[in-house]
Amino acid sequence: MKATETNLKGCFIIEPTIFEDERGYFFESYNHKNFCEAIGREVIFVQDNQSFSKKGVLRGLHFQKGEHAQAKLVSVLQGKIQDVVVDLRKDSPTFGQHLSIELSEENKKQVFIPRGFAHGFLTLSESAQVFYKCDNYYNKEAEGGVRYDDDALGIGWHLNFEDLILLEKDKGLPLLDINNSQRDMHNQQRQ
Template structure:
């Protein structure tokens, strides 16, 4: 497995070695000891979530606050997405910056997102099955987010904005500037 750190410290791209033969495909999504070796701390996933979305769905940008903060390992089981992570750690050199990563059932890449980052994705294929391993339980009282179209973030979602399918809840999220207050 190849693990690469992104420009957002602690945010990692995991690329598996893929074994393919006449029976099909085998690959390891992650190895705890390898991930912990790169991170320098232990991970303990306690919850797995799956979302199924049609083409053009944008989910995000979400995170949990305070004691509810979550690290996540995300991957695509079917389809393709553009995954976006925004650094919300005030003391980080990359505070307010973001990365985009293509995740698909073809590249089988996963993304490790540490606590203190907002996360979202847009679906590029007709159906997407997206999985999240989380190291903390979901708590609706600690749920938060940032508006996906905030011009201060300057995210190019690689999809026509007028064709996005976004929940009413996500359309009402605060801007990055409002979040800083």
């Protein structure tokens, strides 16, 4: 397994070691010891989630607030997605920045997303099955989100906006107020 930290501190791209022969392939999709060593910290996953989406479905950008925040390990079992994470940690030098990566059943890459990030994905293939592990239990009252089309984030989605399929709830998520958040951070640092 190879773990590469992205420009967003604590966020890693995980590439498994794949063994292929005439029968097909084999790889460890998760090994707790190796995973924790690769990212340099202990993470205990307590919940697994799986979704099925048609082409054009955009899920996100979601997060859990406060004590219910979740770290996630995201992979694709079938199909292809554009996976996007946004750093919402106000004390981070990469606050408001995002990572966009293609995950697919072919490349078998995974993304580890630490707590403090919003997450979303867009289905690029005719359908996709996405699987992700979480280190905290889902709590409906702790739901949060950021608009997928926020100009301040500058996310280059791989499909046209008119081709996207979203829940009305996701269309109404708030914009990330980067300027006010950065001003608040600056004021806190001066105090």
